[in-house]
Amino acid sequence: MASAVGPGTAHVPELKNLTIENITENVHRINSQCSDPRLKYVMERLVSHLHDFARETRLSFDEWMAGIQFLTQVGQTCTQVRQEFILLSDIVGLSLLVDSIDHPKPPSSTKGTVLGPFHTHDASTLAPGSSISADPAGTPLLVLCTVKTISGDPVSGAKIDVWETDSHGKYDVQYDDRGDIPDGRAVIVSDDQGVFWFTAIVPVPYPIPNDGPVGNLLAKLGRHCWRPSHMHFMFEKEGFDHLVTALYIRGSDYETSDAVFGVKDSLIVALEDADAALAKQYNVKQGTKVLKYDFVLVTDEETKQLRHDEAVKAMEGLGRHGMMIVNGLPVPEVD
Template identity: 40%
Template sequence: MSHPGIPSFNETNSAEMVAQRLLKARAGPLPRFLATVVDHLHQIVRETRPTASEWREAIAFLTEVGHASDEKRQEWVLLSDLLGVTALVEDINSRRPKGATPNTGRGPFYRPDAPRLPLGANLSLDGAGTPLVVSGLVTDLDGLPIAGATVETWQANSQGFYENQQPDLQPEFNLRGVFTTDEEGRFHYRTVKPAGYRVPDDGPVGHMLSRLNYPLNRPAHLHFLIRAENFETLTTQLFERGDPRLGEDALFGVKPELVGDFNRVSGKDPESWALDFTFVMVMARKGSRAA
């Protein structure tokens, strides 16, 4: 028995019917966001036309991701990272004018309690690795130096592990530090060359993408978080020119403006390297992330 005025759910109107129910709610922007997600999800189903069995397999994968996530491991974040969604959200929310240093994701290994150190300090507390001297200049878009900027930095060691991944093998706060730029907007410190690494692949996300031969490696990089009064906070990473993995960064963090030259220091024995890089910040605008 049909009921006049009651629409019949079908392939053509499926997303619209769900959206109508969502948009009846008056709960801020969430209903409209979900309606957009539903629209795209239904479009994917219409285009790919999975069987019921294939859809149950997809649901089983998402269930595995949920079961693998806890306070110590976030498989959902890993999935977002590896599918480029995290990088896309960051790009949308941190548009910078031409000439400014671009933002990248902070990553999961940041610690907000790293020690404040004097310029020239050595971040390598265990001395393991090839020495690297890092020098930096922080300026505005006009090239004027920014004195008194706070520069936080952290990195993996020469085996590709962060200190908080190996609390029993590395000294606490190894390869981490906070510096303040001098009157000329400069900072410098000693460390070791970081190594690239493979993102966690022992969970459902890694297993699934490994079967597809999907790139799961990160090139070697250094993290920076720079704050200065009246400027937008800059969170970024620096990569070594010539690293063979630059074009396949698993987290899509590599941008041409973030590739630097790691130069061999001549006459040094043992081997030593140096990196000098200029970070360009932009003035804070209304609604932007200021320091």
């Protein structure tokens, strides 16, 4: 008989007769062969929750198949310029949660928020005071910021990625004819005083891509697909924890119902109007809208310590004993 020959099974744990009740422990037993303790733990929690989900909902075959087809569609909607799984993660609050866990922030520092799918790596580095937007239909905006440490020292030479939509609520990458020059995005570098500034346009609300499976899901849930007006900021500086955040414009539509759960109170900013002095200093018209914010970065060391401490506290809070924290991540202690 021309049978294919597989590996031996001498050391493979034996499955029991499988039932609704014991399938979970059986999957854990088979997965216990994993030599990476962190992956083993992540899979153990994932399988437990997945099975509990099916048991608590009495998930039907038809619902399971609808889920399989949905996830397949999500995967097949992804392209070089569209990440539908990140969008799915965003609209169920997972992205915000993971960012909050992985980038813990002391009270006095700037909170992070969702990255979203529209950051690119090709933005031009512009001189202070440059305009990042070429859209003539946008409302002009002056952006005046500083970046400092928790103790108030300026952070100079920080590389700051900023990006926003045009006045139609679209990022440059959402146009088929985007062209060679990125628009509505730039890299700015903070000066010796930790100051960085540029001109842009007042952000507008926009719908997240809603012509795919995630848009269909939102419609079935009776949810809108809009994000309130915001501008993205991402900070890179050696020695400091990478900060992905955004500023939200006070009073924007959808401020309290962001489709991707990105808004945090401390990131909402009321725009001001440039007075005569400010207008003169920054060479803009009097009355121009002004966005001011003082960002506060956290060092890698502080973040590492905080990540460890919060992981310890979280495991205690969840009543999960016998865990080690390795590089900020819980791993079961070896018996």
